[in-house]
Amino acid sequence: MAxxxxxxxxxxxxxxxxxxxxxxxxxxxxxxxxxxSAFVIGWSDGGINGLLLAIRHPQKVKKLATxxxxxxxxxxxxxxxxxxxxxxxxxxxKNNANKTEVQKNQWKLIRLLIEEPHIPLASIQTIKCPSxxxxxxxxxxxxxxxxxxYKNIPNAYLWILPNSGHSTPIVYKDHFNQIxxxxxSKPYRKISQAARFN
Numbered sequence: 001m002a003x004x005x006x007x008x009x010x011x012x013x014x015x016x017x018x019x020x021x022x023x024x025x026x027x028x029x030x031x032x033x034x035x036x037s038a039f040v041i042g043w044s045d046g047g048i049n050g051l052l053l054a055i056r057h058p059q060k061v062k063k064l065a066t067x068x069x070x071x072x073x074x075x076x077x078x079x080x081x082x083x084x085x086x087x088x089x090x091x092x093x094k095n096n097a098n099k100t101e102v103q104k105n106q107w108k109l110i111r112l113l114i115e116e117p118h119i120p121l122a123s124i125q126t127i128k129c130p131s132x133x134x135x136x137x138x139x140x141x142x143x144x145x146x147x148x149x150y151k152n153i154p155n156a157y158l159w160i161l162p163n164s165g166h167s168t169p170i171v172y173k174d175h176f177n178q179i180x181x182x183x184x185s186k187p188y189r190k191i192s193q194a195a196r197f198n
Contacts, residue, residue, distance in 0.1 A: 017108040017111075018116065019045070019048050019052055019112065019117045020052055020056065022052075023049045023053045023055075023056055026040075026057075026060075027056070027057040027060050036059070037059060037061060037062045039062050039065075039184045040053060040054070040064045041065040042064075042066050042069065043067050043168070044069070044166065045112070046066075047066035047067055047068055048069045050064050050066045050069070051066055051119065051124065051127070051149075052117075054127045054128075054129055055124070055126060055127060058126075061129045062129060063129050063131070063132075064131040064132070065180045065183060065184070066132070066149075067168045067169065068140070068141055068168065069133075069141070069146075069149065070141050070145055071118075071120075071121070071149060072119065073114060076145065077141060077142060077145040078142070078145075079142060082140040083114070086113055086114060089110055090111070093107040093110060094107070094111075121148075121152050124152040124153055125152050125153070125154065127153045127154070129155070130156070130157075131153045131156040132156070132159060133146060133150040133153065133158050134146075134158075134159045134161070135160055136161050136164030136165050136166060136167070137160055137161065137162050137163065137164060138164065138165045139164070139165055139166050140166045143160060146158075155188055155190070157183065159179065161176075
């Protein structure tokens with residue numbers, strides 16, 4: 001597991017930050033580690049990064065498991081009450097022209113939460129690797145948005161976890177790890193026609 005730029009122990013001195021930059025970082029990290037391709041799992045921002053890695057660097061992703069990801073930041077994807085909770089932190093930082101280094105870092109991250117991402121459905125439709133799209137039934141991401149991601153990836157499974165918010169890997173930690181491990185280890189299965197009855 002790697003810390004994304006501006007998070008954990010990964011410093012970032014640049015003025016801007018985007019999910020695309022972070023996805024490209026992961027591709028560069030795999031190159032530096034001499035790993036041609038990998039099984040990718042991402043949660044929240046990591047889920048968005050996983051989607052973008054599969055779009056921008058498809059040869060790097062064998063299979064993708066993504067939970068709590070969104071394609072755009074508006075209320076068709078994220079619940080209004082969640083946006084309302086974050087706005088009080090966002091607005092003062094946005095209007096502060098004299099941010100400290102710590103505040104600059106906070107601003108880059110909170111701006112991503114409110115203003116990003118902007119991933120077109122047409123881009124999601126280009127994802128070639130088998131994908132497992134996951135969400136909680138009470139996630140910060142609308143269930144119908146998670147379904148939209150699932151429906152637009154050609155080879156995807158969907159898993160909505162009951163009685164779970166955004167923290168699906170924690171709430172269902174044992175079951176989550178087993179399901180994802182099974183997904184990574186078993187061949188992807190196209191289910192259609194008579195197979196739908198199985």
